[in-house]
Amino acid sequence: MRHRLAELRGPDVRAKSLDARALAALAANPGCERRAILDGAGVDKATLAGALGSPSAFGQSQFALVRGNAFEARVKADGGTELLRLVHEKLDRSAEPPAAARVPDLSAAGHAGRAARTELALGEAALAPGEWTLLDHPLLALDVAGSPAFLEPDAVVVHPDGSWTVVEIKSFPLLDGSADPAKVGAAARQAAVYVLALEEVAARLAAAPDAPGEAPRVRHRILLVCPKDFSNLPTASAVDVRKQRAVTARQLARLTRIEHIADALPEGTCFAPELPRERLTASVESVPASYAPECLSACELAFHCRDRSRAQDAVTTLGRPVRAELGGLTTVEDVLAAARGELGDPADPTVAALRRAAALRAEALAGAAAPTGARALAGVAGAARAEVAPCP
Structure with a gap:
């Protein structure tokens, strides 16, 4: 393969x-x-x-990368003293404060070598209860649709009780204790992938012949470290990623x-x-391909796929919600033809809603120039949503 x-x-x-x-x-x-x-x-x-x-x-821009790297270096300075303090403060106050921590060397040849060295370091930490361990840029392997993916979180902290926490370090600020929800959501989805990879490592360690006991616990609350307000001082927030982890695991399982x-x-x-x-x-x-406007912020090929989708007159260019409402009607022309009564079964609820919506729209716009193409579809789809929406 x-x-x-x-x-x-x-x-x-x-x-x-x-x-x-x-x-x-x-x-x-x-x-x-x-x-x-x-x-x-x-x-x-x-x-x-x-x-x-x-x-x-x-x-990311080059400026954002440089700023992010500088902030991460500050967070991890002095053996990760500040980072471990934040982990203790936000996630594990019942443990002994981290006066010092083990920082194992994770260097090895190649991705597979680094992933094996990371797994060995996590196994060694599991055999040393009562100590804090900081893994700086570990490498984790995760099987994705039959192909291995190597993932590199900013840090993983092993608590004195043997549990593991993923640390995400971002350069966007926490203003008065909160950050942009969209950016926090993206960081949570990214961290959920690391949690899944760590759970695979924990399962392998528990299945080893010389395993000391049950699998180490991977915490589902990760630590998000960001600059405080408009300074370069690090602060942190605990983020629960159980929902993102469950969604990501389910979606990855569906991949062909x-x-x-x-x-x-x-x-x-x-x-x-x-x-x-x-x-x-x-x-x-x-x-x-399965193009949607959301791809523009997540995939480098989005412009190419968008052009092809537009050339095929596909309704997906208007977004997944519109596509989901139109059933078996996959092109703009088919939807407009159904709304005009030229296509589709009148007993089909989607077709009936489109025809009723088109009639209401024509009545409302009587005397005005009729829009065509995607603009007309957007108007008809909007009217159809209003037509089938339940009354409050």
């Missing part, structure tokens, strides 16, 4: 590892086979988008296994960016 994925990526193209942010985005859209195979094969989607003629400005997608591709399919644009486009289009 690895040989097949290397062929898809291109024989001379280095694989790009999945990170937790990409994995959380993949889990949020499990029906997109295109993203699943590209991420599984280690394709650099930003480079691919540029080769297709739809470059994306997706990702990578080998099944790869087996269905035409012979000669390749995503190497140096290929002629026509062949590269044909390879990408051979894999079904």
